[in-house]
Amino acid sequence: MFRGLVRFPSRLWGPALSLGKDCSKGPLAPLPITRSAHSAATSERRKFxxxxxxxxxxxxxxxxxxxxxxxxxxxxxxxxxxxxxLAIAVATEWDAQRDTLKFYTMHLTTLCNTAIDNPTQRDKDQMINAALKFLETDTICYRVDEPPGLVELMNNEWEPVLRWIEKRYDVVIGSSSSILGPEIPESTKETFRQHLNSYNFWSLTGLEYVITQLKSVVLSFGLIDRRLTVEQAVLLSRLEEEYQIQRWGNVEWAHDYDMYELRARTAAGALFLYLSSETSTVKRKLLQD
Structure with missing residues (x-):
């Protein structure tokens, strides 16, 4: 049971715990950082x-x-x-676990581990550069010439979001059906660089995670700016795939699983960003049920 005890005086790093014989003393020690430890961290374990x-x-x-x-x-x-x-949100993830610990469902914990350990030892500039790389290959900037149905769908669904972000940030992005994609002006990159620099390191960790999930800076900004919901952003990121599924069919359980997983990861990244930017203290305690 989760009780709030408040006393006032970039590679994602999943949860990893070493459960020794004596679990009653001392801090929870991490597993050695090895391939086997990483595999263990992403599997299920008995709740302790x-x-x-x-x-x-x-x-x-x-x-x-x-x-x-x-x-x-x-x-x-x-x-x-x-x-x-953020502490309450992470604690809720741990409290939600039942008989076994499903580490792969604990996205906020994983993002915190990444921000704390920073296993790739990146600084803010490196994270911003990595995010801007996605702008050059942004999902909604790549269009097709055929079939007509997909062309129309992309124009109807993607174009309004692209026009919105260009107006919102006073930039030019554009789209292209060329394999090279559109040529992004340097002024646009600089505008986004300045905007990304306004985030702290933790918030950038969350934003980069969202961008990685959606393969799109445009959709990620639309989500973070609350122009899009998580469901809308995920659907737009999978627009071509969804079109092909409607046309040719799919393995239903696999499609649904992928969709729900992508929604969960995207929502977690956005929530992590919001909570990492939170400066006010929650004024209430969570009491034991």
Whole structure:
């Protein structure tokens, strides 16, 4: 059960825990960073704790406690987040686990691990450059000449979003049916660079994750700016695939699974960005049910 104990004085890094014989003392230690450890971290494990809580530690950072033992990252660092709102969201992921821990469902925890450990040792400029690379190959900037039905669908569904972002940020992006895609002006890249630079490192981690899922800077900004819902952004990112499925059919369970997974990851990335930007403290405690 999750209890809020609030005391006032870029490669994604999934959850990884080493469960020794004595689970009653000391912090939760990470698994060694090896291929086998990574595989173990993404599998299911028997749940080993009863209570989940949050507490405020040094520097005003928030910690996650499993039966009052402090959670650590795969890199061995103390798992700390910058505000109470994000701590509550992560704690909720752990509290939602039942008999087994399904680490692959814990997207917020994974994003926090990535931001804390920064396994690829990137700085903000490198993250921004990586995000801007997606602009050059943005999903909705690549169009087709045929079949007519798909051309019409792309124009009807993608063009309004593209026109919106060009107006919203006063930039030129355009689209192309060439394999090379449109030529993005340097002024557009600079405008987006300045906008991305306004995000902190944690928020950039979330935004980059959303961009990676949607394969689109345009759709990601549409989602973050609340122009699009998660469902709309995901559907637009899969527009061509959905068209082909409607035309030729699909393996229903596989399609549904992929769709739900993409929605979950995209929603988690957007939520992580919002919560990472949160500066106010949640004024209430979560009490034990």
């Amino acid at each position: 704790y009863e209570d989940v809580s949050i507490s405020q530690g040094e520097g005003g950072l928030y910690e996650i406690n499993l039966d009052r033992r402090k959670l650590k990252t795969p890199g061995g660092k103390l798992f700390t987040v910058p505000n109470e709102a």
